[in-house]
Amino acid sequence: MRPVRRGCSPRNTDFENYEEAKPDLVARLGSYCSYCERRIPTLLEVEHIQPKGLPQYRHLEGRWENFLLACRNCNATKGDKDVELTGILLPDRDNTLSAFIYSEDGTVSPPPYLLEPQRRRCLATLSLTGLDKAIVETLDENGKLVALDRVSQRMEVWGVAEVAKEDILNAPGNLPLRRLAVQTALGYGFFSIWFTVFLEDLDMRNRLIDAFAGTRESGCFEVETTAPLSPAPNPDGLPHGGKT
Numbered sequence: 001m002r003p004v005r006r007g008c009s010p011r012n013t014d015f016e017n018y019e020e021a022k023p024d025l026v027a028r029l030g031s032y033c034s035y036c037e038r039r040i041p042t043l044l045e046v047e048h049i050q051p052k053g054l055p056q057y058r059h060l061e062g063r064w065e066n067f068l069l070a071c072r073n074c075n076a077t078k079g080d081k082d083v084e085l086t087g088i089l090l091p092d093r094d095n096t097l098s099a100f101i102y103s104e105d106g107t108v109s110p111p112p113y114l115l116e117p118q119r120r121r122c123l124a125t126l127s128l129t130g131l132d133k134a135i136v137e138t139l140d141e142n143g144k145l146v147a148l149d150r151v152s153q154r155m156e157v158w159g160v161a162e163v164a165k166e167d168i169l170n171a172p173g174n175l176p177l178r179r180l181a182v183q184t185a186l187g188y189g190f191f192s193i194w195f196t197v198f199l200e201d202l203d204m205r206n207r208l209i210d211a212f213a214g215t216r217e218s219g220c221f222e223v224e225t226t227a228p229l230s231p232a233p234n235p236d237g238l239p240h241g242g243k244t
């Protein structure tokens with residue numbers, strides 16, 4: 001899950017209509033779901049971290065600090081569940097990149113070295129957004145897997161990233177190939193998959209961090225090595241941040 005920095009509100013007061021925050025959110029975070037990381041060029045939703053549908057959070061309906069961006073899948077799965085900020089991990093205040101392992105089979109899981117409290121937060125976050133759901137195998141008339149669900153889409157993008165990596169390895173001095181790989185990553189989304197596939201390529205990791213809006217600004221990466229920093233610096237001082 002890509003760590004991001006949303007920054008200060010562009011307004012001095014809460015938004016009367018939260019949808020009006022969408023252009024500024026997209027400008028600062030990119031057209032990507034804050035949870036599953038897919039690029040959603042249309043129908044991307046303004047997501048309320050603490051749900052506006054619960055009475056105790058209605059005062060946060062127009063609050064900038066309560067906004068992220070989400071696809072319909074993640075937003076619908078999250079729904080009106082009560083979000084206890086101490087019990088989950090959020091990309092705007094925690095280093096969510098260091099909290100999850102992305103695998104070739106499309107699964108997202110907590111690293112084995114986490115302490116139990118950290119592991120529980122990771123699992124709670126995956127459950128909250130449905131990122132722990134099993135693959136839904138949808139086949140076409142020829143028996144070919146069609147990437148309709150989030151798991152199979154992660155698998156598909158992993159393959160695309162591997163091809164880009166192979167092309168770069170076969171032509172290490174070809175800078176246009178590196179630029180093309182970054183543009184391809186921006187087109188698909190799934191920053192964490194691209195970052196994982198290029199884990200041994202410092203130049204590509206830096207290019208990816210700089211290309212995805214709000215990522216470098218999160219401060220979650222060591223400057224020289226791009227290693228995830230833990231605890232997260234939480235530069236905006238958001239409540240219960242810096243947990244990973």
